[in-house]
Amino acid sequence: MDSRTTANRRGGIHHHPEAADRYLRARTADGIAKATLSHAKMDLARFTKQFGDRTLSIPPDDIRTWIAALPFSEVTKRNHFKRVRAFYTWLGSNA
Secondary structure, three states: OOOOOEEOOOOOEEOHHHHHHHHHHHHHHOOOOHHHHHHHHHHHHHHHHHHOOOOOOOOHHHHHHHHHHOOOOHHHHHHHHHHHHHHHHHHHHHO
16 A cells, blocks of 8 residues: 555545545535635645645644644634644545
């Protein structure tokens, strides 16, 4: 198996950017506000830039360390965390 992929619970294989694109398309289909979608796209782009070459099973401590190192206010960091958590929640039931 390619080190950039992982099998999910249903046996599928996904790259981070591919999974993020599917998530954003699903959120668009859900009718989320354009501003919310725009923020989600930016945050997930940063996330996939950082972790795109790693599996979808990134250790939570690695994500926390990445968020803590972002050059943003605590509110913005919290928003990044929320968007990444929403992505993983969606991924757990839709990937």
